[in-house]
Amino acid sequence: MNMGKMFITLGIIFVVIGIIWSLIGKLPGDITIKRDNITFHFPIMTSIVVSVVLTLIFFIIGKFR
Template identity: 75%
Template sequence: MGKMFIVIGIIFVVIGLVWSLFGKLPGDITIKKENFTFHFPIVTSIVVSIILSLIFYIVGKIR
């Protein structure tokens, strides 16, 4: 169980580094008005969801 948490932690660190390098993805919605900014990261959310689904699928197959 401990090794699994280490692997998942390393994966999250790699995802965080990649995310910080690329920032927002194309397709993320940003609305800027005079005193208001709204950012909805729809594409980023989809990518994170797919990555997490793959991680949990692989972990489930290993167990």
Template identity: 65%
Template sequence: MTGMGKVFILIGVIFIVIGLIWSMFGKLPGDISFKKGNVSFYFPIMTSIVVSIVLSLIFYVIGKLK
């Protein structure tokens, strides 16, 4: 398998992990949501932090395995 093939597989696994985390957690406490009339605003700050930590751990482990 070429180096580019491994990169695409890794990107696919990362997207799967992000999708699983997103579906498990959805809206976490700390996510900002605001609704007034026809306007709604949602900023998933805690979800972003959790995804960032998980991705950092995944990349750390992958880096140590090489």
């Protein structure tokens, strides 16, 4: 697989993830606390998912170097 096809595949994957993410809004495991006029949102699960995805991307790119 050459780099062009890999980037096209990654782009399609990101578009699909973005569409799903916008429909869901937030992942289970994200913490939202609402009190009076203050809202605190801490996206724990979202952070984990982004970390795993970036790790896989950098691993794949490193394999082709």
